[in-house]
Amino acid sequence: xxxxxxxxxxxxxxxxxxxxxxxxxxxxxxxxxxxxxxxxxxxxxxxxxxxxxxxxxxxxxxxxxxxxxxxxxxxxxxxxxxxxxxxxxxxxxxxxxxxxxxxxxxxxxxxxxxxxxxxxxxxxxxxxxxxxxxxxxxxxxxxxxxxxxxxxxxxxxxxxxxxxxxxxxxxxxxxxxxxxxxxxxxxxxxxxxxxxxxxxxxxxxxxxxxxxxxxxxxxxxxxxxxxxxxxxxxxxxxxxxxxxxxxxxxxxx
Amino acid sequence: xxxxxxxxxxxxxxxxxxxxxxxxxxxxxxxxxxxxxxxxxxxxxxxxxxxxxxxxxxxxxxxxxxxxxxxxxxxxxxxxxxxxxxxxxxxxxxxxxxxxxxxxxxxxxxxxxxxxxxxxxxxxxxxxxxxxxxxxxxxxxxxxxxxxxxxxxxxxxxxxxxxxxxxxxxxxxxxxxxxxxxxxxxxxxxxx
Numbered sequence: 001x002x003x004x005x006x007x008x009x010x011x012x013x014x015x016x017x018x019x020x021x022x023x024x025x026x027x028x029x030x031x032x033x034x035x036x037x038x039x040x041x042x043x044x045x046x047x048x049x050x051x052x053x054x055x056x057x058x059x060x061x062x063x064x065x066x067x068x069x070x071x072x073x074x075x076x077x078x079x080x081x082x083x084x085x086x087x088x089x090x091x092x093x094x095x096x097x098x099x100x101x102x103x104x105x106x107x108x109x110x111x112x113x114x115x116x117x118x119x120x121x122x123x124x125x126x127x128x129x130x131x132x133x134x135x136x137x138x139x140x141x142x143x144x145x146x147x148x149x150x151x152x153x154x155x156x157x158x159x160x161x162x163x164x165x166x167x168x169x170x171x172x173x174x175x176x177x178x179x180x181x182x183x184x185x186x187x188x189x190x191x192x193x194x195x196x197x198x199x200x201x202x203x204x205x206x207x208x209x210x211x212x213x214x215x216x217x218x219x220x221x222x223x224x225x226x227x228x229x230x231x232x233x234x235x236x237x238x239x240x241x242x243x244x245x246x247x248x249x250x251x252x253x
Numbered sequence: 254x255x256x257x258x259x260x261x262x263x264x265x266x267x268x269x270x271x272x273x274x275x276x277x278x279x280x281x282x283x284x285x286x287x288x289x290x291x292x293x294x295x296x297x298x299x300x301x302x303x304x305x306x307x308x309x310x311x312x313x314x315x316x317x318x319x320x321x322x323x324x325x326x327x328x329x330x331x332x333x334x335x336x337x338x339x340x341x342x343x344x345x346x347x348x349x350x351x352x353x354x355x356x357x358x359x360x361x362x363x364x365x366x367x368x369x370x371x372x373x374x375x376x377x378x379x380x381x382x383x384x385x386x387x388x389x390x391x392x393x394x395x396x397x398x399x400x401x402x403x404x405x406x407x408x409x410x411x412x413x414x415x416x417x418x419x420x421x422x423x424x425x426x427x428x429x430x431x432x433x434x435x436x437x438x439x440x441x442x443x444x445x
Contacts, residue, residue, distance in 0.1 A: 014417075017424025018405040020333075022340040023398035025406065047325045049427045053336075053399055054287070054329040055380060055434065057294075063285035067303055071281065071310045075274060146316040151338070152308040165311055177315065248304070250342050 007035075012042055020049030026253065074154040074163040137215045141167070141175040151252045155226055155245035164245050166226070170252045172218045174226075179211035182244060188233040191244070196225040206235045221251050263322030270317040277314050284328045285310070288335045295339040295402045302339075309335045336399070343402040383433030391426030394419050 012035045018024050019032050036043050144150050144167045155164040155176070164181050168174045182191060191207035197220050204216045207228070227243035229236075257265065257279040268276030288309055293302035309331055313320065320330045384392065390412075397408045405423060409416040 014420055014424065017427045018398065018420050020427065021395070021398045021423065022337050023403065023405045023408070023423065025404055043324070047329070048431060049424075050329045050333045051325055052427050052431045052434065054326065054332045056384075056395075056399065056430075057291040057332050057336075058287050058380075061286055061290055063281075063289040063306060064299075064303060067285065067289070067306055068278065068281050070303075071307055072274065072278070074307065074311055075277070075314055145312070146319060148319065148334070148337075151341075152311040152315075153304075154307060154311070165315075167315075250304075250338075250345070253341055253345065 007031075009039075012039070013045070016042055016045045017049055020046045021053060070154075070160075070163075073156075073160065074165045137175075138213050140173070140215060141177060141213050144169045144173060144175055145177065149252050151250050153226070153247050153249040155228060155247040157245050158242075162245050164228070168218070168249055168251055172221075172251075174216045174218055176207075176211070176214040176216075176228075179207060179214050179228075182211065182228065185209040185230055189230055190233055190235060192229050192231045192235045192239070194227045194229065194239060194243075195220070195223045196227065197223050201227070201239055203235065203237070206231075218251070221253075223249060223251055225249060261322070262320075262327035265327065266317050266320050266322060269313060277310065280313065280327060280331075281310055284331050287328060288331050291332055292335050292339045294400050295336065296342060301342065305335050305338050305342075308338060340402045379434060383430050386433050387426055387429055388422075390414070391422045391429065394422045395426045395430075398423055 012032060015024060015028060015032055019029065024032065036046065145152075147169060150167050150169045152165065152167050155166065156162060162181050162183075164176055164179055166174060166176045176193070179191070185191065186209070188209075190209055191211055193204040193207055193214065193216060195202045195204050195218050197218075204218065204226075207214055225246060225248050227239070227246035229239045229241050229243050231240060257268070257276055260268070260276075260279065265276050265280055269280065285306055289302055289306045292305035293299065296302050296305070312334065313331065320327060324330075387395075393412060394405070394408055397403050397411055398405060401408075403411065405419045406416050408423075409419040412419065
């Protein structure tokens with residue numbers, strides 16, 4: 001595995017067990033994944049190790065009873081979960097703790113007009129896919145959703161009735177996949193997206209009154225949560241209200 | 254949709270690709286317990302484990318073509334994703350405290366080993382045989398890597414063994430387990 005000699009097949013093979021259990025370093029993982037792309041035999045071995053690991057993981061115990069409700073709520077209209085609020089402590093913080101900060105470098109692209117050609121029966125769910133088939137932002141969101149290294153998250157209202165799923169890529173590109181779950185705003189008001197980084201609330205940009213697929217960028221790997229507030233036209237330098245939806249995120253390495 | 258209950262993993266993935274929520278619900282029914290169990294074991298935190306489950310099934314919903322039925326069972330696929338995410342969280346700075354808490358909780362609980370982790374009766378019997386046939390060094394290396402979320406280098410430090418040895422033992426242990434499980438009829442195409 002030294003730099004002087006090209007790695008032999010055995011060098012890769014030796015690592016396959018550890019790799020299958022996510023027990024290799026990041027650089028080894030990248031090195032091995034290059035090899036795996038070209039080596040069906042090693043891919044097969046990893047798949048076999050993962051089948052064995054899946055048996056070891058089997059506990060026979062069920063998932064928490066209300067967890068499906070929460071997953072379902074994040075897919076589209078469905079049963080709200082009364083327990084969602086407990087997951088997201090953001091709401092309980094007073095608005096005075098929101099510091100005065102504007103993110104000059106934040107970029108937000110809002111796609112409001114996507115997903116119109118949607119079959120009735122697919123409803124809101126189909127809207128995502130219809131939207132994702134189209135523009136560059138939507139295609140990027142789709143790619144992010146398919147990237148195994150990206151992280152999914154769900155922003156929810158404190159009562160659990162509104163759930164907005166999203167995805168965050170390594171490097172900081174992020175998307176709200178279905179901001180259509182947010183109720184439309186009237187009177188020139190706009191939604192505004194915030195990143196919570198340490199004790200700071202940093203504006204990621206304005207989303208408009210009826211956002212659909214939203215692209216944004218968070219430069220800091222230390223972002224711990226995202227939140228959406230409803231603000232007066234033109235937005236705010238700091239949030240003026242509690243979040244409409246909020247949720248914790250775990251940025252991928 | 255009663256027929257979904259009998260669907261293969263592949264058929265289920267196709268139905269999920271057509272945005273059938275009942276198909277995702279069936280996948281959840283079959284596998285969410287295992288996904289949650291693994292995430293909870295690695296992270297030692299209920300809320301964090303629930304987030305991993307949400308994430309894994311949201312990803313399946315949004316990108317079902319990531320799962321290739323030719324390459325293995327849906328359960329192994331979902332568990333690999335959950336394990337990867339859980340380990341990412343463990344290795345991030347913000348989770349260090351969580352990990353310390355988890356390790357503290359663990360050392361307080363007796364009998365942490367593979368055999369005790371496995372509960373389902375029929376599966377457990379076969380697994381127990383296969384696990385008990387493992388050399389102790391291989392078993393511990395796999396435990397620390399898989400359930401402890403440690404890299405093989407960390408395992409080497411923890412066990413005070415050479416890195417290369419640990420790396421080999423993880424692989425040989427997994428192969429031995431597979432062979433042992435095949436003997437008992439559990440080895441191939443398992444975990445529907």
